[in-house]
Amino acid sequence: MRTIGVFQASRWLLPLAAVALLAACGGAKQAAAPLPPPPLATLTVQPQQARREQSWDGVVEAVHQATMSAQTSGRVVELPFDVNDYVPAGAVIVRFTDVEQQSAQRRAQAALAAAQATYDEAQASYQRTAEIYARKLIAKAQLDQALARRDAARAALQSAQAALRESGQQLDYTVVRAPYSGIVTKRYVQVGEAVQPGQPLIAGVSLEELRVNVQVPQSAVDAIRRFHAADVLLDASGARRVPAAKVTVFPYADPDTHTFSVRLDLPQQETGLYPGMTVKTAFAVGEARRLLLPASALVQRSEVSGVYVIGADNGVSLRQVRLGHRFGEQVEILAGLAAGEKVAADPDAAALYLAKLHAAEAGR
Incomplete structure (x- = not known):
């Protein structure tokens, strides 16, 4: 019986020892030192001053667009350019007979x-x-x-001299030249057609200087006049935008729609915009402090956006965030991050680091 008692006691002591050992291991794990800092470039999330914006649709139009009309009578003998042709400045676009003028x-x-x-x-x-x-x-x-x-x-x-100058001008009118380089948009006459002074000949636009015409509500006009800054968005996300070279607010409202016309002059650079297109515009109407991150620090998984966060224990984890407006190369973070947190500046490097870390743990 005594031997049985010892055996029974050992049956109870062994599990208790195992539990004590597990508890000791767990305590040791909790008391373990933080991981060493990962070899990653990091960004500290801090509020930044950014402007508040309101967006409206606008229509692109050419600054230089004109319809050339005849200034003398004659018959058309030359039409070198057709619709959609590019015309350099000073090129002959219409030539008339000049017998009468000569x-x-x-x-x-x-x-x-x-x-x-x-x-x-x-x-x-x-x-x-x-x-x-x-x-x-x-x-x-x-x-x-x-x-x-x-x-x-x-x-x-003196009268004869004036008559000679007038006849010379009439002779010059038999050759119509392009006032600026651009694209032919419409031809009103054909070769062989007789024209009279004032008759439309050819229409064109220049693509070198463009502007956007926007109709804004009267409630926003005061803020637009105060900040006098706006961007033209070149894509749906707002990542590509061009700041307006000049903002002109018309001093009167449309009596039917009660909206004000605002004209945005675009800089002379390649934007991919053409007259007649509709674009989104973003006007500065105030200022606010926002959490901004470079767009390059974001991870996109289908419709979900995230960032790699560096925790207090130097652990790296992927966290979902909710995005707001884009401001050039930076994106507003509406939710998912707090001021002072650190994120990986290069998400690809962070993903590679995590993959190597998991592979090393699996090997152990």
């Missing part, structure tokens, strides 16, 4: 030569009369008549 210029030249001869004769006659009058050989009335003929001849000469 004839008018020759008549004006002949009239000018006759007027010049008449003036020269009147001037010489006046000088001779003045010399004779100085010797008291003729009456004052004869000198006055010579002076009047000289002045009339001078007026006729």
